[in-house]
Amino acid sequence: MILHPAILALVMGSFMVLGMIAYAAWWGWRVIDGWDLQSGSERQLLLEKKTYLVSTLMVYALAFEILSFFLLVYVADDLHRLFVGAMCAAGTLNVNEHGYPAVVLKALNCVLGGVWLVLNHADSRAVDYPLIKRKYTLLLIILPLAAVEVWYQTVYFINLKANVITSCCGSLFSA
Numbered sequence: 001m002i003l004h005p006a007i008l009a010l011v012m013g014s015f016m017v018l019g020m021i022a023y024a025a026w027w028g029w030r031v032i033d034g035w036d037l038q039s040g041s042e043r044q045l046l047l048e049k050k051t052y053l054v055s056t057l058m059v060y061a062l063a064f065e066i067l068s069f070f071l072l073v074y075v076a077d078d079l080h081r082l083f084v085g086a087m088c089a090a091g092t093l094n095v096n097e098h099g100y101p102a103v104v105l106k107a108l109n110c111v112l113g114g115v116w117l118v119l120n121h122a123d124s125r126a127v128d129y130p131l132i133k134r135k136y137t138l139l140l141i142i143l144p145l146a147a148v149e150v151w152y153q154t155v156y157f158i159n160l161k162a163n164v165i166t167s168c169c170g171s172l173f174s175a
Contacts, residue, residue: 006075007157013064014150020061024054025143028136035132051132055120058139062113065146069110072103072153082162098156105149112142 027050036044076089076099086092093099116138123131 004075004079006071006078010068010071010075011154011157013068014153017061017065017068018146018150020057021139021143021146024058024061025136025139027051027054028139031136032133032140035129051129055124058120059117062117065106065113066110069106072106076103079160082160093156095161096156096159098152098159102149102152102156105145105152109142109145109149112138112145116142 027047031047031051034043035047073089076092080086080088080092083092083095086095093103116135119131119135119138123129123135
């Protein structure tokens with residue numbers, strides 16, 4: 001792996017975000033399983049308290065996820081100088097077979113994270129939490145995608161070899 005500070009920040013940040021999403025998904029599963037707003041039980045009160053914690057945690061995690069997409073593109077573009085034939089991020093991402101899947105998964109997770117943030121905002125505005133099960137179901141969908149994204153991104157950066165000749169974007173996208 002190239003020990004570039006931005007690469008280290010991306011990889012470590014992605015693992016932290018994955019940990020936060022896993023924790024939130026675990027509580028999300030419990031909310032989906034036992035949410036009953038009509039109940040005043042101790043379990044329901046605990047779930048209501050945890051939804052505030054999980055929502056705050058996910059706002060920060062998904063905000064970093066969205067910012068890390070732009071950081072990944074910037075890093076890929078910045079590293080083009082290290083690879084023969086690469087003139088931009090397209091060539092750098094083509095250095096090994098994990099580059100483009102990592103970017104696509106990160107973009108997908110950014111979109112799903114944005115949808116989750118919108119659902120969370122709308123749900124927090126309502127008194128009776130009408131979207132709570134939907135937003136936590138979406139969180140259970142985001143979790144495996146985030147895990148696969150972290151894997152692809154980490155494997156991509158680990159397998160970067162400076163002696164690889166790659167194609168430039170002109171030859172990649174021309175007819």
